[in-house]
Amino acid sequence: MDEKRGMTRHKRVKSVGGLWAIITVFSTSLYVYFRAQHYSKTSVPEITTNQEPSPGSFKLQSIYRHGVGENAYMQVLDVNDEVLKAAKVKFSEFSMSSLEADNELWSSNSNYATENPLDYEFGLSCEPLVLKRMLYRDPEFVESYMDYAHENSHMASKVHLDWIDETVLVPNVTDKKTIVSLALMSSNAYVRLPHTKDWRNLTSPWNHTENPGHGWDDDGLRGHVFSNKRQDIVVIAVKGTSAQGLAGSGEDETTVNDKINDNLLFSCCCARVSYLWTTVCDCYVKSYTCDEVCLERELRRKDRYYKAVLNIYKEVARQYPSSTIWVTGHSLGGALGSLLGRTYGLPVVAFEAPGELMASRRLHLPMPPGYPNYLEGVWHFGNTGDPIFMGTCNGASSSCSIGGYAMETSCHTGKECVYDVVKEKGWRVSLFNHRIHKVIDEILETYDAPARCTPPGPCHDCFNWEYIKKETSSIAPPTMTITSSTPTTITSEPTITSSCIGRNWYGWCTEYD
Structure with a gap:
């Protein structure tokens, strides 16, 4: 019985x-x-065969700044004549100072000489390319899907998204002038901004009287927005890391959070290099073992740069609803641009970016099934003399580790366009080869043509680490509790x-x- x-x-x-x-x-x-x-397909300009190969000159239109922490407000500065005048004075002051910080960020080549980088005109060329993108790319829909995928990673693969082949205008990565201009846009994002009260708040509440000048703590992420006269193409240049001797930008107010996000995005586990290191999150379990659920949650936190760059894109897309949007950036800015591009199917040209493939997987970015990631419209330009781009700036004696940076990744998404300066120029591997102004003046300008872009070879980051799902999922059927620990247990x-x-x-x- x-x-x-x-x-x-x-x-x-x-x-x-x-x-x-x-x-x-x-x-x-x-x-x-x-x-x-509920969401309409993101509008894209119709591409015809007789469209101009050159979209014309681009100028800086606005600057977005996204705070972090408790005061994660977002502001925008419209670049008008008054702002340009103040920027010219500030750039002149820094150029004559003993630090020469901004002079290092802008090209020393006479072809690009200017009294004000914020007023510079950039020339770009484009070409049509077929990209596979999500049919529904409205930010609200994309973020709702990613929220679900983050909370239910074991179910995300069962959700079938609609994908379409779409002809999109992308940067002409075989054109030298275009690549140099995009690199100059990336360096433009580092230029120190004039102190002005003209910043408009895009979030609320915000008290102008208590926060004069910049508005709140200057720490956070910046994005410079460029457009041509027709405004059919818009370029977002994302600011990279500010750190003395590391990213080529000198020290400024964003140094602390830049370092936190570097160590979170590009380390194997919260920058846990040894017991002597202070980790940037609490996901370390034991020797070479890390809580994967905890890591994914840390990357998606509202005060992290990935969430900030998504918010900046949403505002730009709202401002230019019918424009094609490109993304560029240097170092951390290039990696964030790549993650943004993969999220929404945007063309991206990054310079000297650390490997971001592992971060894209932890974020569960949407990916068309059976589609190789080197066809996504992401191009990574770098050189063999840069240990950060090559993924060799690690180990106890490396310059990155000495500076407190755990740059442990080397795998990139998209295609890699690598200048072999070690073999062809006899350069030694050095962090100086990571600086954006050196990349422009001594690499991009000296080669007759841009480096050939090819799919990356086999690559696997953090192969000696074990990632476990230690924490509990927050979503379950009404009469059933699912616990995603190891081993998995189910009670009914x-x-x-x-x-x-x-x-x-x-x-x-x-x-x-």
């Missing part, structure tokens, strides 16, 4: 578990499908006191002892 009752209970549990699995997958698909119906009503001895391919218990 007891044996029969046990068999009946076993069959009932199997059927209930299977039914809940079907309901969960079906309801998830319905949620994503109907949520997408009525309570089963026996142990699970068989699971199906997606982790549900199908047989009990």
Whole structure:
């Protein structure tokens, strides 16, 4: 009798578990499908065969700044004649100072000489390229999907997104002038800004009287927005790391949080290099073991730079709803630009960016099934003399480690466009080769043509680390609790006191002892 009752209970549990699995997958698909119906496809300018190959000259239109921490406000500065006049005075003062910080950030080549980098005109050329992108790319829909994927990583792969092949205008990466101009835009994002009260607040509340000048703590992320006269193409240049001797920008107010985000994005586990290091998050478990769920949550925090760059993009997309948007940046700015581009299917040209492939996987960025990532419209320009780009700036004696930076990644998304300066110029590997002004003046300008862009070779970051799912998922069926710890346990009503001895391919218990 007891044996029969046990068999009946076993069959009932199997059927209930299977039914809940079907309901969960079906309801998830319905949620994503109907949520997408509320959002229209992001408008893209129609591309015709007789369209101009050159979109004309680009000028800085506005500067966005996103704070971090408790005061994570976002502001925008419209670049008008008054702002340009103040910027010219400030740039002149720094150029004549003993530090010459801004002079290092702008090209010393006479072809690009200017009294004011914020008033410089950039020439770019473009070409059409077919990219596979999500049909629905409205920021609200994309972020709702990513929130779900973050909370339910084991279910995200079962959600089928709609993908389309779309012809998009992208930067001509074989044109030298275009690559140099994008690099100059990236360096433009480092230029120190004039203190002005003309910043407009994009979040609320915000008290102008308590925060004169810049508005709040200057720490945070910046994005410089350029457009041509037709405003059919917009370029966002994301500011990179500010750190003495590391990213080529000298020290400024963003140094502390730049370092935190560098160590979070490009280390194997919260910059846990040894017991002597202060980690940037609490995800370290034990020797070469890290909590993957904790890491993903840290990257998605609202006070991290990835969330900030998404917010900046949303404002730019709202300001230019019918424009094609490109992204560029140097170092950390290039990596953030790449993550932004992969999120929304935007063309990206990055310079000397650390490997960001591991971060893109931890963020669960949408990826078309069966589609190689080197066809995504992301191009990484770098040189073999830069240890940060090459992923060799690690180890106890490295310059990065001495400076407190755990730059442990080397794998990039998209294509790599590498200048072999070690072999062709006889350079030694040095952090000086990471500086944006040296890249422009001594690499991009001296070569006859841009480096050839090719798919990256086989690459695997942090191969000696084990990543476990230690924490509990917050979303579960009404009568069922799913705990994503290791080993995974599932309890259902009525309570089963026996142990699970068989699971199906997606982790549900199908047989009990």
